Amino acid sequence: MPPSGIRRFFDLVTGRDDIISLGVGEPDFVTPWHIRETCIYSLEKGYTSYTPNQGLIELRELICEDFYRNYHLSYQSDEALITTGVSEGADLALRAVINPGESVLVPEPSYVSYKPCVSFAGGKPIPVETFREDEFRLIPEQIKKHVTPDTKAIILSYPNNPTGAIMERKHLEEIVDIIIEHDLIVISDEVYSKLTYNHHHTSIAELNGMQERTIILNGFSKSHAMTGLRIGYALAPMELLSALTKIHQYTMLCAPITAQMGAIEAMKKGEEEMQKMKKEYNHRRRIFVKRLNDIGLDCFEPQGAFYAFPSIQTTKLNSEQFAEQLLKEQKVAAVPGSVFGRSGEGHIRFSYATSLKELEIALERIEQFLNR
Numbered sequence: 314m315p316p317s318g319i320r321r322f323f324d325l326v327t328g329r330d331d332i333i334s335l336g337v338g339e340p341d342f343v344t345p346w347h348i349r350e351t352c353i354y355s356l357e358k359g360y361t362s363y364t365p366n367q368g369l370i371e372l373r374e375l376i377c378e379d380f381y382r383n384y385h386l387s388y389q390s391d392e393a394l395i396t397t398g399v400s401e402g403a404d405l406a407l408r409a410v411i412n413p414g415e416s417v418l419v420p421e422p423s424y425v426s427y428k429p430c431v432s433f434a435g436g437k438p439i440p441v442e443t444f445r446e447d448e449f450r451l452i453p454e455q456i457k458k459h460v461t462p463d464t465k466a467i468i469l470s471y472p473n474n475p476t477g478a479i480m481e482r483k484h485l486e487e488i489v490d491i492i493i494e495h496d497l498i499v500i501s502d503e504v505y506s507k508l509t510y511n512h513h514h515t516s517i518a519e520l521n522g523m524q525e526r527t528i529i530l531n532g533f534s535k536s537h538a539m540t541g542l543r544i545g546y547a548l549a550p551m552e553l554l555s556a557l558t559k560i561h562q563y564t565m566l567c568a569p570i571t572a573q574m575g576a577i578e579a580m581k582k583g584e585e586e587m588q589k590m591k592k593e594y595n596h597r598r599r600i601f602v603k604r605l606n607d608i609g610l611d612c613f614e615p616q617g618a619f620y621a622f623p624s625i626q627t628t629k630l631n632s633e634q635f636a637e638q639l640l641k642e643q644k645v646a647a648v649p650g651s652v653f654g655r656s657g658e659g660h661i662r663f664s665y666a667t668s669l670k671e672l673e674i675a676l677e678r679i680e681q682f683l684n685r
Contacts, residue, residue: 314432317425317652333675335663336646338474338620340538344575345586348537351578352571360570366562368395368546369573375580376546384516386524388548394558395568395576399504399545401561402530404430406500406547407466409556410528411436415465417500420451421654422622424474424502428654436465442656445613445624449478456491466498469517472505475653475662476622477615482515489520498553499527504545505618507536507587510595512616518548525550528557535618536587537579542572594619597665601672605663608680619666622650626659628683635661642685643678 343349367373373393380386396402403426411417413435419427420441428438441459443449451469471480492499499517506514518527532545545568547557579587598615605612605623612623625635632649639645639661650660665672 332644333671334646336648339540341667342538344538348575348578352575355574364567364570372577394547396545397568398543399530399532402545402547405557406528407434410498416463418467422657449476460495468500470502472617475620477618477620479616485517502530509617544572544576601665604676621663622660643682645675645678
């Protein structure tokens with residue numbers, strides 16, 4: 314099992330103030346003060362105990378209310394599980410549903426942890442390529458090409474890391490019949506759902522016949538700049554969620570109570586700050602992507618998350634070479650597209666979750682690198 318390609322580049326720049334890092338997908342905003350203050354106050358009040366395995370009931374109820382309000386999806390609080398980040402949720406979901414030898418379809422380019430977590434669960438990850446000409450959407454033909462009698466589940470991750478692609482409702486509708494026909498469970502990682510720019514996010518669980526076979530994963534890291542607090546959640550019908558909870562209660566017990574208290578505050582009063590951050594990301598996105606295209610890196614326009622995924626094929630370098638040389642010569646850190654799967658080769662991932670000033674300096678350095 315190879316170590317994470319993202320973390321390798323993160324470790325290279327840690328403690329280096331001479332490097333502009335466009336590598337790690339972490340908001341450059343500090344967690345809003347009212348959320349931090351709630352965490353501090355909870356400690357002062359002595360809230361340092363375990364919580365129920367599934368998490369604080371108030372937080373689970375607020376999450377269910379949010380999903381009904383935004384997506385018309387009805388979940389009860391016992392169909393929600395608070396996890397230690399979305400990463401734990403993905404691990405739980407795969408271990409809960411995969412039997413040894415069963416396969417899981419993993420559309421690529423994809424977040425780096427999916428395939429290893431499938432393997433940890435005893436399953437076989439099956440890469441399913443997506444392409445620039447389809448705006449990195451998952452298309453029905455690709456599912457049909459890779460699904461077999463051994464296929465148990467499919468992972469969806471939209472808005473997508475690393476491409477910034479989204480799946481609109483009409484695109485999700487195109488793949489639903491195939492999913493139902495082959496009786497697949499869907500693990501839908503929607504951690505960037507609050508960060509879409511021109512389209513309202515659609516969860517595949519909204520479509521007919523899908524809620525009962527979908528495990529939704531989401532959290533507060535990206536939308537509310539709470540990465541280090543490690544707070545996520547899973548939503549699923551009880552027959553699925555009870556399996557996740559069983560593993561969670563033996564391996565994690567519960568998510569930290571301090572982070573759960575902060576998440577309650579985020580759900581109650583975090584909308585205004587979240588919208589401010591989203592507006593700023595959108596501003597950076599438009600400037601950054603236009604400039605990448607202007608300097609000769611063909612870049613698909615991302616519609617969600619905070620990543621740009623330009624092609625580097627005109628440079629004649631592979632993505633690993635490009636990232637290493639850019640870091641060495643111009644002190645700009647990015648992530649090679651190859652770490653996100655074979656179809657990520659020929660691309661580089663830049664995160665625009667950093668200040669506009671630093672983005673402009675980075676763009677100047679990237680242009681100098683390309684000219685050389």
